[in-house]
Amino acid sequence: MERLEVKKLHHHFGFTEILRDINFTLEKGKVLSIVGPSGGGKTTLLHLCAGLLDVEEGSVENSFISSSFAFQEGRLLPWKNVIDNIALGLLAKGEKTAVAVEKSKKIALRFGLEEEDFNKFPKDLSGGMKQRVSFARALVVEPSLLFLDEPFSALDIGLKKELQTVLIEMTAQKEISILFITHDLMEAIRLSDEILLLKADPGHIVKRFSYELPQNERDNKYVYNESAKILQDEEIINTFELELK
Amino acid sequence: MKFAFKILKDFPGYLWSGWGSIAAIFLFIALWDVGNQLYGNLVLPSPLETFKTLWLMLNDSEVITEINITLYRAAVGFGISLALGSVLGLLAGFFVTASMMSRPIVTILVGMPPIAWIVLAMIWFGMGDETVIFTVIVASFPIVFVGALQGTRTLDGDLKEMADSFNLPWHMKFVDVYFPHIFSYIFPAWVSGLGMAWKIVIMAELLATSDGMGASLAVARSQLDTPTALAIVVIMIGSLMFMEYIILEPIKREVELWRD
Ligand SMILES: Nc1ncnc2c1ncn2[C@@H]1O[C@H](COP(=O)(O)OP(=O)(O)OP(=O)(O)O)[C@@H](O)[C@H]1O
Ligand SMILES: [Mg+2]
Numbered sequence: 001m002e003r004l005e006v007k008k009l010h011h012h013f014g015f016t017e018i019l020r021d022i023n024f025t026l027e028k029g030k031v032l033s034i035v036g037p038s039g040g041g042k043t044t045l046l047h048l049c050a051g052l053l054d055v056e057e058g059s060v061e062n063s064f065i066s067s068s069f070a071f072q073e074g075r076l077l078p079w080k081n082v083i084d085n086i087a088l089g090l091l092a093k094g095e096k097t098a099v100a101v102e103k104s105k106k107i108a109l110r111f112g113l114e115e116e117d118f119n120k121f122p123k124d125l126s127g128g129m130k131q132r133v134s135f136a137r138a139l140v141v142e143p144s145l146l147f148l149d150e151p152f153s154a155l156d157i158g159l160k161k162e163l164q165t166v167l168i169e170m171t172a173q174k175e176i177s178i179l180f181i182t183h184d185l186m187e188a189i190r191l192s193d194e195i196l197l198l199k200a201d202p203g204h205i206v207k208r209f210s211y212e213l214p215q216n217e218r219d220n221k222y223v224y225n226e227s228a229k230i231l232q233d234e235e236i237i238n239t240f241e242l243e244l245k
Numbered sequence: 246m247k248f249a250f251k252i253l254k255d256f257p258g259y260l261w262s263g264w265g266s267i268a269a270i271f272l273f274i275a276l277w278d279v280g281n282q283l284y285g286n287l288v289l290p291s292p293l294e295t296f297k298t299l300w301l302m303l304n305d306s307e308v309i310t311e312i313n314i315t316l317y318r319a320a321v322g323f324g325i326s327l328a329l330g331s332v333l334g335l336l337a338g339f340f341v342t343a344s345m346m347s348r349p350i351v352t353i354l355v356g357m358p359p360i361a362w363i364v365l366a367m368i369w370f371g372m373g374d375e376t377v378i379f380t381v382i383v384a385s386f387p388i389v390f391v392g393a394l395q396g397t398r399t400l401d402g403d404l405k406e407m408a409d410s411f412n413l414p415w416h417m418k419f420v421d422v423y424f425p426h427i428f429s430y431i432f433p434a435w436v437s438g439l440g441m442a443w444k445i446v447i448m449a450e451l452l453a454t455s456d457g458m459g460a461s462l463a464v465a466r467s468q469l470d471t472p473t474a475l476a477i478v479v480i481m482i483g484s485l486m487f488m489e490y491i492i493l494e495p496i497k498r499e500v501e502l503w504r505d
Contacts, residue, residue, distance in 0.1 A: 052406050069410040075403050079425040079503040088421065089411040121503040141411070 002028045002064045002144060004049060004179065009058035011044060017202040018044050022058070024196060024205070028144075029174035031167075031215070033192040034181050037240055041203030042181045043072060043149055049179060050147045064145035064177065070138035072149040072181075074130040076122040082108060082133055083118045089141040107136045110166070112159055127154040135163065146178045152187065164190060168215045185236075189226045190218055199239045207235045252499045259495050266490070290472040299476040308461070312480070315446055315457040318374060322381025323442035329382075330389025330438070331431060337390075338397020347394065354387040359445050360452075367453050377449040377457070384445040385438040392434020396427035429501060436493050443485055 004026040011019040018041045026032045034042050047053040049060055050069050068089060076085045083104045090100035108118065111132045122130055135151045152160045168191065170176045182188050188195050189211065197207040209230065213222065230236055274292045281291040290298075302308040337343040362383050366376040400423060408422045450459025458477055465474040 050410060052410060069407075071403075071407060073403070075407040077404065077421060077425075079429075080421070088413070092411045092413045092417055123503065123505050137411075 002177070003061075004064060004145065004177075005059075005061040006049065007059045007061075009045075009048065009055065009060065011041070011048060011053075011056055013044075019048075020202045020204040022203070022205060024194075024208075026145075026177055026179055028064075028177050029171060030193045031171055031178045031180060031191050033188040033195045034179070034198050035183065035185060035188050035195060036198030036203070037200050038183070040198050040200035042198055045198070045203065046147050046149055046179060046181055062145070064143075066141070066143045067145040067147060068138040068141050068143040069147040070135045070149060070151045072153075074122070074134040076130060076133055076137075078122050081119045081121055082113060082125070082129075085122070085133055086137045086140055089137055093141060103140055104136070107140045108133070111136050111163065128156070128159065131155060132159075132163070139166075142175075144177065146176055148178060148180045150181055150183065153183065160187070167191060172214065172216050185230060186223055186227050189230070190223050191215060197235060197239055199235075206239060207233070248499065252495050255499065256495055259498065263490070287469070287471060290475055294472050295475045295479060298472040299479055302473070302476055302480075311456060311458055311461050315450060315459065318377045318450070318457065319381060319442050319446040322378040322446065323385055323439055325378075326382050326386040326389050326438060326442065327435060330386045330434075331393045334390040334393020334431070335397050335427070338394045344394055344398060347390070351387050351391055351394075354383060355391075357383075359384050359448065363449050363452050366449075372453050372455070374454075376453045377446060377459075380449040380453075381442045381445050385442040388438040388441060389431070389434050392431045392438075393427070396430030399430070400426055425503075429504065432497060432500065436489065436497070439488065439493075440485060443481065447481060 006022055006024050009019060009022040010017070022045060024032065034045065036042055044053065046069075048055055049062070050067065051060075051062070052069070077088070080088070083101055086104035086108060087095075087097075087100040090103060091097065095103075105118065109115075113129065113132060113136075117125070117129065122133075125133065131151060131154050135148075138146060138148070152163060155163070164187065167176075167178065171178065171191075178191075180188070180191060193211060195209040195211075196205050197209075198204070199206045211218075211226070277289070277292050280289045286294070333347075337347045359380060362380050363376070366379045370376045370379060404422055405418075408418050413422065446457075447459040447462065450457040451463045452459075454460050458480070462474060462477050465471075465477065
């Protein structure tokens with residue numbers, strides 16, 4: 001069985017402790033979200049899980065056969081146009097150029113990019129378009145495990161919902177497992193099987209929430225209800241320092 | 246291939262955008278003519294006379310030989326700078342210690358006036374090809390070297406990380422991630438290195454050899470043959486402009502479309 005297992009993970013940058021005693025397991029076909037305040041170490045945790053940073057203390061065991069990463073800041077190649085950027089991962093896997101371009105075009109259209117944008121360079125794209133290109137680049141390689149670092153933060157509600165639907169369809173068919181970072185509690189509730197609440201200074205997990213109802217059966221009402229519940233949680237209030245007067 | 250085609254396709258449009266520059270050149274020639282009318286033929290021959298002399302020179306096989314000699318020296322010198330500067334610059338860029346150690350050396354090379362190099366080279370190599378080629382190399386090498394060094398030092402770590410996350414094979418990493426960035430630094434350095442080489446070759450020839458365009462310039466000076474001197478200057482500037490605006494600039498535009 002493919003899984004990602006994180007045990008007793010600690011991390012420091014210099015003398016600053018960034019992460020303390022992180023433990024969780026992501027099973028195949030599941031979505032695990034990490035929510036928490038800015039600067040709490042979420043990106044660091046994701047990089048450790050993806051092997052982009054070296055693990056200093058504790059262990060990360062990843063037995064998924066393939067994975068890909070959508071970065072918070074996009075990280076597109078500035079000298080490649082939209083389609084060539086999306087096709088990058090496919091070409092790296094050894095896909096033929098014609099096939100890679102075909103697949104890239106298809107996914108770009110599905111993500112609401114238009115034919116006339118295909119030849120644009122990243123400098124001519126809006127923030128949301130860059131995010132969609134980066135997301136498409138990660139998804140088009142059909143990874144078994146997907147690392148998403150706030151992939152929808154610059155999108156409007158409509159687009160956000162559309163892309164969330166794409167992910168929900170894929171998880172419903174158990175095609176993909178996702179480690180997901182977001183600021184948006186409602187988004188996390190809509191998509192996740194489990195939510196980890198990461199509190200800052202140093203980053204440590206203070207609470208876990210599990211959701212049993214399958215994602216494609218969660219309607220707006222369910223999401224609103226669960227959000228309302230979660231927003232009254234003592235830990236959530238402390239973590240985000242919400243003032244409810 | 247696709248690229249070469251695109252450069253050719255965009256070429257007419259590029260030329261069309263050059264009207265302003267052509268107008269500026271004509272304005273310059275007009276001012277030159279005013280200067281001629283004010284100061285007389287000996288000090289500043291008219292543009293017409295200069296271009297007539299130029300025409301005669303270009304039809305003279307001896308002059309062509311001189312030009313070829315100069316071209317050869319500039320090409321060899323610049324070619325060596327290009328190869329050496331690019332390779333060493335890249336290597337130095339990839340190793341922190343090497344780039345720190347190379348900085349003072351570059352400062353010395355850049356700071357030393359070319360004329361001093363010519364004097365030293367004359368002592369070391371005597372009067373001839375070696376002196377000129379050596380001077381061209383020491384003058385243009387640091388420019389290329391610094392360009393390559395900076396290109397490598399400024400590679401984006403985030404993009405490297407991205408490339409690793411997609412398991413890019415090494416050749417894709419080089420072609421798709423490193424090369425375009427390095428090229429955007431190294432290519433302008435090549436262009437200014439070439440300009441430098443072309444200027445220095447004439448200067449070195451003027452002082453240290455008996456053939457080549459620089460030597461012809463020296464002869465023209467001793468005979469107070471101002472039209473010939475100016476014609477040589479026109480050849481130098483004309484060939485530089487040709488290289489820069491007709492060959493290099495269109496390439497640069499195409500290669501750097503992605504830049505802001
Ligand atoms: N390479 C690094 N070197 C030193 N410190 C770093 C480095 N990367 C991140 N940090 C520090 O680690 C802490 C956590 O950063 P991280 O990017 O993981 O936060 P985050 O939870 O993803 O925040 P956000 O929600 O704003 O993206 C921050 O205090 C940051 O300054
Ligand atoms: Mg982050």
